[in-house]
Amino acid sequence: MSPIASNDKNLQQELIDQIITQNPLFSKSRLVSLYSNFGKLQQLNPEGYQANISAWTSLLHDICSNNGIGDSNISLTTHNSSLAHSLAVFPYGEPKSLDLVLDELVSNNKMVPYSLYIAHKGSYLKVINPSAILDLFSPANWVRYGLRSIGIGNYKIVDSSGTLIDERYVSWELLTKLAEKLYNYVRKEITKAGSSVTSKLFGFLSLYEFLRSKDDSLTELDLSIVLLYWSRDTEKCQTRQEINETYIKFDKEPITDSEVEIVNVKSAILNLKKRNTSLESKIEEIETTMKSVLTIKSKSEQKDRLRYLLGLKNVFTKSLNSSYSSYSELSSILLKIEDSHLNSEIYAQLVSSSKLLKDLNSKIEISDIDDVKLAIEEEMTKTDEISSSLEQAHIEDSEIEEELEKLHKEESETNEEDSLLNKLENLKINNDSTQNIDSDSTPRIDEQETSSNQVELMAT
Template identity: 30%
Template sequence: MLTSRSVLNPTMSLSKNEIINLDVGFTDQRLDSLYSDLGLLKEQNEIGYEFNIKAWKRLIKHLMDNGYFDQKLVINGKKLERKLSIPGFLKPRLDLVINELYKDRELVRLDDFKNSLSGGSLFLYIFQWINNRSFNSGDSNHRLKDIDYLDLEQLKKYSENVASLLEKQNERYTDRVIHKNTLVQRFSHKLCKEDFELILLFLSKEKRLLQIEGEVIKFGDAPIDESDIAIVSLKESADQMETELNYLNERLEVTSTNVKAYLKNGNKIMAKSFLKIKKLVELNIERTSSNFYKISELLNSINHAKNNLAVVKTLASSRSILKQLNGEVGDLEHVHELMEAISNETAKVDQVSELLGEASTDVDIEDEYEKLLKEQTEKDNLEDERLTERLRNLKTTETQDKRKTKELNDQPERYNQKILN
């Protein structure tokens, strides 16, 4: 059970202040509108109607998820109406709210859910059911009928969480087989037994993640057999022995303390009595521990045997596949003949390629020669042009150098002529 459920009374009505504190849509100013005739409001003020419906839907989902009812996944129409009735206000038109939740696939009738799982696919059934617009959660006076509704979205969410946790804890074969009560107790701090039963039903029938037979649960799609039932019995015995050992160890501690206390007080008779009890407890601990070890060893051996069996089955399957493939390949003589035939055909291909290569050799060489000759001629012409240009530039430079030299040589003569004049 939820921790919060211990302080909440599922049958007690909520007060006005409690309801106001649960959702922002509920205020002192809006309570009259929220507790008015929503059917009439829909005709007069559609926007106000939509706002009120959304506020009611949020409030109902919050109440379910936080333990205000007996279950987190299931809500009863009559109990819901009683829970949300406030003295001094009109009865709320919760039938319209439930109808909207029903139409939006957020709530389904619990009986429909169970019937769908036993008769086929849940979602196909719901799809067909959604199209049935004649459903009405209220009676002729708009009071909610005594119908149980399942929160489908919450069921999916919790189912995914439970499946994820269980998958991590099922490494060994014996861990995948468990007694239903043991599994329910493991999640009792989050969900009540009734909710968890619905989750197991959903995981088994709709998700196909586990098998259920009586009180035995097995994870996976393999059916439950006699060995699984025996494993569950062994595990139950081991759990009982573990509980007994915890009790005996606590008892041993108490008797040891009493023996010391009476020895200290000088009470010989009581000290001897508790000493006898201590010896008896120690003997029971030894016997129980020995049996607990034997069962634990047996469960461990079962795990090894199951692993060995899986390996043997895999090897047998592999051998069968290899045998089938080898049968399709044929005997060795057939393979040799096939390889020889392939070799002969490959040799023929090489011969044909060689003949074709010889026929085209002369043509190919001539073409290649002409191509290389053209490239070389172009290269030579380009080189000749470069040399000619360099020679032309060199002659121009030499001419310029000679002119400059002659000018320099003539300068003294011109200078002397100037002085003489």
């Protein structure tokens, strides 16, 4: 084993040890029971047995979700390095009932054997939840259900010697959660691109790189499992396997040959983009190295070194320019493909709309329209006549006399009110005049009194 591989194994073991230590169900007081052969508790102490199964279920779930095995966040494996050995705790050693734990998890569909999952025909949802999909009227389904219920043909966790078989076990809960999260990333990306034909198409590596940009903990193994779940179990996408590529289409329709070519163009563009980045990085390194030439004391050595670096830079620059050109050309082609597909959709919509209009118009005749309009006008005229006739309904003479008498009475009352108001106004005017006269006569009386008083004084 190489030093790097050995170091990775040590880091994984440290991570598993840490997960065991931090799990509250694996307290020191519980380790004796958890690492013992507790199969006998299933009969003697069912609650204790179930408590141990639940604790191990929690631990294995944590190991999966924290990438404790190293190549997956949704599964764990019993091969490569022994799973039992990785779970060993001093001084109890390896768990003695790991086979019972895995058997319970598989029986309850919490863990799915990878070999069975990839080999299954049809949606695996029927295995996970058979009662929800079971056809009660199908004898074949009843036979299969009966066989499962009595344990015939069940999956075996151990071989004939009692040793765990080499297998990978996928956590169904973690698989479904990861699949839903990743699908949301893809769906949003397709929507952002306007649901164009190219946005729905991926190669495996291009899809992996896109999803890794959203979730850097994603592994290729996990994506391959999720992809099977999408395409077979939930039918969220279509796949097509070729020699060197897996083609993926997020649609209900199968992948066509033209769509395979679109994926190839997208893959070529992605590869050119990587190449451009690599060449740019190399040119930058050469330019940095060129600056160090000045530290060389010999003038001739400086020139020789600089000549070599310039030649190397010219080679990479020429290659980069060629790569830029190819990248631009393929990007233009991909854009034209999208334009062409859009034109095709618009044309198909125009043809469909034309047929629809033709079908609707075929149900209407011009002469029928004239007849309908004439009928409408006749009915409108008739309506007006009826309304006019209703407005001129017969009024009784007694009603007219009564109305006239009412009008005369109102007129008489109005005249009386006006006459009374005039009288009041005249009265006010007369009062005002009288007051003015009285005011003018008052000084004369005073003068007479004064004169009389003067005469009396003189006589005296």
